[in-house]
Amino acid sequence: MIQEAAPEKPGRQSLSLKLKAARTGSLRKSLRKDSSLYLLALPGIIILILFAYLPMSGLILVFKNYNYNDGIFGSPWAGFSNFEFFFSSMEDALRATRNTVMLNALYMLTGTFFSVAIAVILNELRSKWFIKVTQSVMFFPYFISWIIIGAILFSLLDYDKGILNQLFQSLGLAQMDWYSSPWLFVIILVLANIWKSAGYGAIIYYAVLQGIDTSYYEAARIDGASRWQIITKITIPMLIPSIILMTLLGIGGMLKGDLSMIMGVTFLNPLLLPTTDIIDVYVYRTAIRSGEFGFASAITLYQSVFGFILVLLANKLAGWYDKDSKLF
Amino acid sequence: MQTTESKGLLILFYACIAVFSAICLVPFVLAVSGSLSTESRIAAEGYSFWPRGFTFETYEFLFGSKAEQILRAYSMSVVVTVLGTLTAVLVTTAYAYVISVKGFKLKNFFAFFAYFTMLFSGGTLPWYLLSTKYYHLGDTLLGLFIPYVLSVFLMFLMANYFRSIPHEIVESAQIDGAGHLRIFFSIMIPLGRVGLITISLFYALQFWNDFYLPLMLVSDQDLYTIQYLMYNMMANIQFLASGNAAQVGGAIIAPPLETAKMAMTCLTVLPIAILYPFLQRFFVKGIVVGSVKG
Numbered sequence: 001m002i003q004e005a006a007p008e009k010p011g012r013q014s015l016s017l018k019l020k021a022a023r024t025g026s027l028r029k030s031l032r033k034d035s036s037l038y039l040l041a042l043p044g045i046i047i048l049i050l051f052a053y054l055p056m057s058g059l060i061l062v063f064k065n066y067n068y069n070d071g072i073f074g075s076p077w078a079g080f081s082n083f084e085f086f087f088s089s090m091e092d093a094l095r096a097t098r099n100t101v102m103l104n105a106l107y108m109l110t111g112t113f114f115s116v117a118i119a120v121i122l123n124e125l126r127s128k129w130f131i132k133v134t135q136s137v138m139f140f141p142y143f144i145s146w147i148i149i150g151a152i153l154f155s156l157l158d159y160d161k162g163i164l165n166q167l168f169q170s171l172g173l174a175q176m177d178w179y180s181s182p183w184l185f186v187i188i189l190v191l192a193n194i195w196k197s198a199g200y201g202a203i204i205y206y207a208v209l210q211g212i213d214t215s216y217y218e219a220a221r222i223d224g225a226s227r228w229q230i231i232t233k234i235t236i237p238m239l240i241p242s243i244i245l246m247t248l249l250g251i252g253g254m255l256k257g258d259l260s261m262i263m264g265v266t267f268l269n270p271l272l273l274p275t276t277d278i279i280d281v282y283v284y285r286t287a288i289r290s291g292e293f294g295f296a297s298a299i300t301l302y303q304s305v306f307g308f309i310l311v312l313l314a315n316k317l318a319g320w321y322d323k324d325s326k327l328f
Numbered sequence: 329m330q331t332t333e334s335k336g337l338l339i340l341f342y343a344c345i346a347v348f349s350a351i352c353l354v355p356f357v358l359a360v361s362g363s364l365s366t367e368s369r370i371a372a373e374g375y376s377f378w379p380r381g382f383t384f385e386t387y388e389f390l391f392g393s394k395a396e397q398i399l400r401a402y403s404m405s406v407v408v409t410v411l412g413t414l415t416a417v418l419v420t421t422a423y424a425y426v427i428s429v430k431g432f433k434l435k436n437f438f439a440f441f442a443y444f445t446m447l448f449s450g451g452t453l454p455w456y457l458l459s460t461k462y463y464h465l466g467d468t469l470l471g472l473f474i475p476y477v478l479s480v481f482l483m484f485l486m487a488n489y490f491r492s493i494p495h496e497i498v499e500s501a502q503i504d505g506a507g508h509l510r511i512f513f514s515i516m517i518p519l520g521r522v523g524l525i526t527i528s529l530f531y532a533l534q535f536w537n538d539f540y541l542p543l544m545l546v547s548d549q550d551l552y553t554i555q556y557l558m559y560n561m562m563a564n565i566q567f568l569a570s571g572n573a574a575q576v577g578g579a580i581i582a583p584p585l586e587t588a589k590m591a592m593t594c595l596t597v598l599p600i601a602i603l604y605p606f607l608q609r610f611f612v613k614g615i616v617v618g619s620v621k622g
Contacts, residue, residue, distance in 0.1 A: 036508040037426050041438055044423030047478040050463065051455065052445035058454025071461050072454065118348065121341045130342070136608055137349040143600050145537035147559045151593045152355040154562065155362055161374035161586070163358065195352065200615070207616040227334040246619075259452070260540050267563045283452050288544065293453070300451035308448045 062301045066293040078294070086298035092282065093299055100257045100278040106186070107193045108250045112243060114194050115201030120235050122202070123209045124227065135206075138199030146264030149192060153265060157188065182274040185266070189276070192265060208242050209235065245318055252314035255307040259284055279303050356597065362590030363387070370586045386587040390595075394588075400550065401557040402595070404472075405536060408553055412473030412535040417528050419477045421520070424486035425512045430495055439487075442480045456544055471545040472553065473535060482527045485618050489523025490516055526614040529607050536600070558592050561585070 058072050065078035086093060118138065125131055141149075156163045157178040165175040178184060212235075220230050257278035266272045268285065277285075279299060287296030354377075361379045362370065369380035390398050426432065427439040455475075465471030493516065501511050517524065542556035552560070 034432070034508075037429060037432060037434075040422040040508065040512060041426040043419045044426075044442070044478050044483070045438075047419060047474075048442060048445055050458070051475045052449065054458055055450030055454040056448065058450050058458055061454055061457070066457075068461070072457055118345070121345055124338065124341050125345065127342075130345075134345050134349040136605070138345075138352050139608065139612070140601075140604060141352050143533060143537075143604065144597060145539065145555055147539055147555050147562065148593050148596055149355075151558065151562055151589050152359055155358055155375040155586075155590065156355070158375070161370060163375050163377075166374050166376075195355075198348075199352065203612055203615050204619045207619075227337050260538075260543075263543065264539070264559065267559075280452060287453050288456055296453055300453045304449055304451050311447045 056304075059297075059301050059304060061293065061297040064297075066297070082294045082298045085295050086302070089295060092295070093302070095274070096277055096279045096282040096299065097255075099275055100280075101254055102275075103186070103189060103257075103278060104250075104254050106190050108247065110190050110194055111197055111201055112247065114198035116205050116236075116239060116243060118198060118202035119205035119209055120231060120239070122206055123235060124231065135199070135203075139203065140199070141196045142200040144196065146196075146258075146261045148264075149196060150264040150267065153188065153192060179266075179269055180271040182272050182276065185272050186275050189261075189265065193261075204246070205239055205242060208239060212238050241322065244321060248314050248318040248321060250314075251317070252307075252311035254310055255279065255303050257281065356601075359590045359593040359597070363587055363594050365587055365590075367585070367587050375586075386591045390588060390591055397549075397557070398554075398592075398595075401552045401554045404551060405554040407469070408472045408538075409532050409535040411469075412476065413528055413531045415473065416477040416479070416531045416535075417524065420479065420483045420527060420531075421486055421517065421524060422512065423478065424483050424490055425508075425516055427483075428487045428490040429508070430498070439484075442478075442483060446480050452544075459545060466545050467548040467551060468545075469551065472538075472541050472551065475541060476531075476534060476538070479527075479531070479534075481618065482530055485614060486520070486523050486527050488617060489520045489526075493519045522610075522613070526610045529610050530614060533600075554592070554596050558589075558596060561589055561592065 061072055062082050063077055063079065064072070064075040065081070066072070066075045070076070122131055122135065155161070157165075159165060159175060159177050159179070162178075164178075168175055176184065178188060216234050216238075217230060220234060225233070257280035259278075259280040262268070262276050262278060262281050263284075266276050268281070269276075273281075283296045283300055286292045357377055358375060361377055362375055363386055364379040364382055364384070365376070366381040366383050366385060373380055423438070423442065427435045427442070429435055459471065459475065460466040465474065497515060497519070498511055501515055506515075537555060539553065539555040539559050542551070542553055543559070546552065546556065
């Protein structure tokens with residue numbers, strides 16, 4: 001046995017010996033070797049510092065009375081006055097927080113439901129070309145930007161010219177003014193999100209289902225299980241761990257809002273702000289557009305800190321649920 | 329009995345998927361039809377799934393009197409997508425290589441240095457102030473792609489591809505005296521090309537579709553990308569409709585507005601639609617690998 005394996009082994013051994021020799025070579029040589037690694041990492045390090053780490057330090061803005069000439073670091077200290085402002089206009093902060101969490105929760109619930117449903121159904125179908133074609137078609141909206149979706153939505157929802165109101169009219173129903181009904185528009189946002197990302201989400205769940213051992217299904221079929229029983233007793237239980245995991249990890253992003261989505265679909269329509277004024281939109285409106293930095297800096301800090309806590313919590317929960325899935 | 333129930337369910341399943349797929353495509357039919365309609369009939373009768381008064385007037389208008397603006401925005405989008413993707417792929421793969429080198433002492437540190445930015449973020453406001461006041465990225469071509477050239481998620485995805493390359497190949501190159509730069513450029517990049525194509529496509533899609541960076545950093549019309557031009561058209565119409573025209577800059581495109589929006593939509597989606605059939609499988613692979621490895 002040993003002799004049979006021998007022809008392979010010496011090769012490997014000599015290789016690792018040679019490597020050892022190379023590793024224990026002069027210190028300078030290894031430093032020089034590593035220095036090219038630093039060189040390779042350098043552009044990435046610079047980008048991370050400029051666009052991620054320095055903005056973190058920019059959070060001291062909340063203790064500053066910001067003015068453009070002195071900048072973030074030169075502006076005079078303001079103590080806790082920005083926080084006082086924050087608590088005095090608590091209503092705005094609460095509305096922005098509620099909208100962010102509400103929309104994210106709705107996206108997550110409906111998105112997961114549709115993604116799982118599509119994956120489970122695709123898993124039942126047998127026609128290869130049908131699966132291939134429909135999967136491609138359902139994935140396509142993921143590639144479309146929110147501004148394009150917004151333009152198309154406008155032609156569906158516009159009061160006078162929109163397709164939906166034409167339909168309502170022909171059915172003898174009252175026309176709807178979608179762009180001035182903030183709560184109705186939540187439905188539009190949720191549907192638009194399903195349209196854009198359900199096919200994308202289904203890919204992940206479908207991949208999980210493709211990995212399931214077919215013997216489960218064969219055994220169930222031999223036992224005379226119906227299609228519906230197979231779905232509810234085998235397929236869906238198999239997906240539950242992935243669903244729970246994706247949901248837990250999704251909790252980490254609950255306070256992150258998608259400014260591009262709201263801008264693209266509502267064009268910051270003031271009438272819709274009661275439900276579309278998420279934290280990111282609020283910061284954009286008040287600080288970047290109108291130049292009022294005090295309150296926006298306080299809500300930015302609040303979003304960062306609570307967002308961080310949520311991410312840690314989500315990871316903790318995911319790790320507690322499944323050790324392998326712990327991200328750090 | 330059971331088979332008929334099963335069959336019924338199966339037909340229902342086929343129907344569900346067919347209907348949802350149709351819903352995914354119908355909006356594009358609406359856009360194409362709108363772009364081929366006449367402005368006056370859209371204004372009078374509303375949008376339709378079938379062109380109202382079949383005409384190429386809108387496209388003639390866009391490529392006639394508005395050609396300069398449209399073509400400039402279009403080429404700006406192409407430039408941003410190409411430059412952005414090239415830079416991003418170089419920065420990302422280099423960083424991914426560093427954290428995937430076996431035996432490099434600081435690799436975990438560098439991995440965490442990148443990972444931490446996914447956990448904690450300073451938010452939009454400090455980012456915006458630094459980018460405009462300190463880095464002077466406002467109204468520059470650089471500002472339209474530099475902030476996005478390192479996606480930590482794609483970097484980890486790439487590192488996974490690098491780690492799957494057999495270590496023996498790297499070892500033998502090291503023995504032959506190759507340094508890390510040499511190994512990176514002449515071994516890792518060619519061998520990791522599936523990963524490279526995947527992350528390139530994700531980046532290209534992001535740059536083509538982005539209108540966050542122009543929204544934040546651009547006011548010069550010469551730097552408008554096609555997405556941002558589109559946004560301004562839409563926002564103008566919206567604000568004109570709701571009486572808030574003063575809130576946005578001057579009107580960019582004169583009528584035919586409704587059909588022009590739809591034609592612009594078609595022109596923006598067209599490159600994606602053409603490339604999609606060929607590139608789709610790389611995205612699928614990337615999503616599956618990315619979701620498994622986190």
